[in-house]
Amino acid sequence: MTEASKDPLSSLLRSKREVTRLQILVEVAEHQPAVRQQEIAEKLGVTPQAVSEYIRELVDEEMVDSHGRGRYSVTRSGIEWILSHAEALESYARHI
Numbered sequence: 001m002t003e004a005s006k007d008p009l010s011s012l013l014r015s016k017r018e019v020t021r022l023q024i025l026v027e028v029a030e031h032q033p034a035v036r037q038q039e040i041a042e043k044l045g046v047t048p049q050a051v052s053e054y055i056r057e058l059v060d061e062e063m064v065d066s067h068g069r070g071r072y073s074v075t076r077s078g079i080e081w082i083l084s085h086a087e088a089l090e091s092y093a094r095h096i
Contacts, residue, residue, distance in 0.1 A: 032073045
């Protein structure tokens, strides 16, 4: 693992995928447990299918728990992931 790949800011700023994952995690956290993938898709400018795939990956990675159709919650590891990336963004904004 390179130094850049360990840095959450580096991976976040270089990858639209990582930014989208962060945005989806935040949306799930804000609207849990009743999460409408269509609303997330419209807000982020992606397809509902893309949101569904991201959420499926986040469930597989144990960052999100699924409680049946359209019912999700962010896990402890998901919250930690959000916080580490938010802290990196905050630090970067202060630097600028």
